Amino acid sequence: MRKTASQALLIVALCVAAAGGGFAVYRHLAQPTVIDQPGGVAPEITLEDLTGQPRKLSEWRGKLLLVNFWATWCAPCLHEIPILLEMQQQYGARGLQIVGPAMDELEAVRNGAPQLGINYPVLVGDSEIVDAMQALGDELGALPYSVLIDANGNIVFRKHGEFKKDELQQLIKQHLPAG
Amino acid sequence: MILRFLLATTVAMFAHTAGAASLLKPHEESRDILAVDAAFQVQPALWQNGQLVIGIDAAPGCYLYRDKIQLVAIEPAGYELGKSDLPAGEAHHDEHFGDVRILRDRVLARYTPKTAKRPQKVRIRYQGCAENLVCYPPQERVLTVEAVR
Numbered sequence: 001m002r003k004t005a006s007q008a009l010l011i012v013a014l015c016v017a018a019a020g021g022g023f024a025v026y027r028h029l030a031q032p033t034v035i036d037q038p039g040g041v042a043p044e045i046t047l048e049d050l051t052g053q054p055r056k057l058s059e060w061r062g063k064l065l066l067v068n069f070w071a072t073w074c075a076p077c078l079h080e081i082p083i084l085l086e087m088q089q090q091y092g093a094r095g096l097q098i099v100g101p102a103m104d105e106l107e108a109v110r111n112g113a114p115q116l117g118i119n120y121p122v123l124v125g126d127s128e129i130v131d132a133m134q135a136l137g138d139e140l141g142a143l144p145y146s147v148l149i150d151a152n153g154n155i156v157f158r159k160h161g162e163f164k165k166d167e168l169q170q171l172i173k174q175h176l177p178a179g
Numbered sequence: 180m181i182l183r184f185l186l187a188t189t190v191a192m193f194a195h196t197a198g199a200a201s202l203l204k205p206h207e208e209s210r211d212i213l214a215v216d217a218a219f220q221v222q223p224a225l226w227q228n229g230q231l232v233i234g235i236d237a238a239p240g241c242y243l244y245r246d247k248i249q250l251v252a253i254e255p256a257g258y259e260l261g262k263s264d265l266p267a268g269e270a271h272h273d274e275h276f277g278d279v280r281i282l283r284d285r286v287l288a289r290y291t292p293k294t295a296k297r298p299q300k301v302r303i304r305y306q307g308c309a310e311n312l313v314c315y316p317p318q319e320r321v322l323t324v325e326a327v328r
Contacts, residue, residue, distance in 0.1 A: 073275045074314040141215040142313035
């Protein structure tokens with residue numbers, strides 16, 4: 001009888017430990033990487049493209065605009081570019097427009113963007129990019145930094161770090177303009 | 180028999196919970212992304228016994244590119260700091276910079292100028308990344324050199 005009771009106690013203790021351990025692991029691994037809270041209308045931002053032409057973000061109003069700040073010297077930025085290319089290819093006709101402001105030297109981007117096969121507009125600058133990032137909510141000064149702006153010009157999502165394909169696809173589907 | 184079954188169930192429960200969580204988010208994603216000044220904390224520039232020492236504390240998971248650490252004296256003008264004495268660091272292959280050496284944890288840069296006179300102000304440049312998360316653009320800080328008695 002006593003043996004059965006101690007066995008039961010052991011089982012209960014193991015169950016509690018397993019549940020606690022599992023929950024701790026879940027909490028640790030499931031922390032979001034989204035640091036900034038979205039909100040508000042995106043400010044007007046003007047940056048030069050690779051030909052030196054000034055481009056305003058508002059020229060893409062009416063589309064779901066993903067502004068992906070990157071640099072040729074930023075390995076995590078390079079990792080996610082194939083996913084961005086795929087998303088632009090897949091959802092461009094349904095209203096997605098990706099724009100890639102690069103914090104870099106003009107020549108580096110002129111050489112790097114074609115090599116990466118970038119199929120969306122690339123903008124370039126130095127301190128102008130820092131200012132643009134801050135205007136769009138960046139407080140960390142880290143790349144990649146992505147801001148999703150809906151068709152009405154509202155910031156709906158911000159993120160530092162690489163997108164995973166499923167994550168980005170879900171976001172795009174959620175915010176694509178009706179049509 | 181019952182005890183064995185319950186033990187197996189308990190172990191399976193733990194493994195399943197942990198496994199499901201690992202599918203939700205890869206491990207590296209759980210790390211916080213730090214602001215650049217938290218990722219790399221520049222310590223005061225100290226002058227002692229004819230030597231200038233500057234420390235940069237890289238947060239866990241963050242690293243500095245060794246050859247991107249550059250220090251120049253800006254006061255007095257024309258002051259020569261001489262060659263830096265930096266740790267060797269570890270070999271790293273970077274997709275953009277190629278084969279480089281990187282530095283982690285506390286990085287001490289030492290300079291022994293030919294003159295025994297202390298520089299007043301120095302400018303340090305550095306650049307680094309949080310491994311597999313983000314990279315930070317080149318940083319620049321101006322520091323007043325403090326004499327240590």
